[in-house]
Amino acid sequence: MKEHINIGLPREYADEMSAHLNKLLANFSTFYQSLRALHWNIKGKQFLALHVKFEELYNEAAEIVDEIAERILVLENQPLHTMQDFVKASTLPAAQNIDDPLEAVTFAIQNIRTLIDQERTLVSVAEAYNDHGTIALLSEYVISQEKQVWMLSASL
Numbered sequence: 001m002k003e004h005i006n007i008g009l010p011r012e013y014a015d016e017m018s019a020h021l022n023k024l025l026a027n028f029s030t031f032y033q034s035l036r037a038l039h040w041n042i043k044g045k046q047f048l049a050l051h052v053k054f055e056e057l058y059n060e061a062a063e064i065v066d067e068i069a070e071r072i073l074v075l076e077n078q079p080l081h082t083m084q085d086f087v088k089a090s091t092l093p094a095a096q097n098i099d100d101p102l103e104a105v106t107f108a109i110q111n112i113r114t115l116i117d118q119e120r121t122l123v124s125v126a127e128a129y130n131d132h133g134t135i136a137l138l139s140e141y142v143i144s145q146e147k148q149v150w151m152l153s154a155s156l
């Protein structure tokens, strides 16, 4: 087997980064489903605003899930793709029976902060190998999610 993958990165690094990205993929998949649950279950005076906000967030999460999976394929590895594998690999809790606005927004903020931490860690791994493609992709998520934390926190 060649020591480098087709895009020129060392195979050993590509395999290591793919394993990290699969964990991030599993967490985003869990978060996606949690956002759907919050969108459905939310109650109270802020229902209309939060129902729409959680839909916006799960649509963004769905895009990210696809992009991370395809980055893993670019790195010549296989993305996780079954619910069972996502559950096994995920470190995020599932939003279950959350209908209170304060609890829902706090849950979302905590999840997003965990994802940002994970992305920052992966960026530092990617930097050591000049993997600018992965760095750019993850940095985009960090910027967008930092803004989400600000906006959601401002609503509390």
Ligand SMILES: [Fe+2]
Pocket: 039, 055
């Ligand atoms: Fe809906």
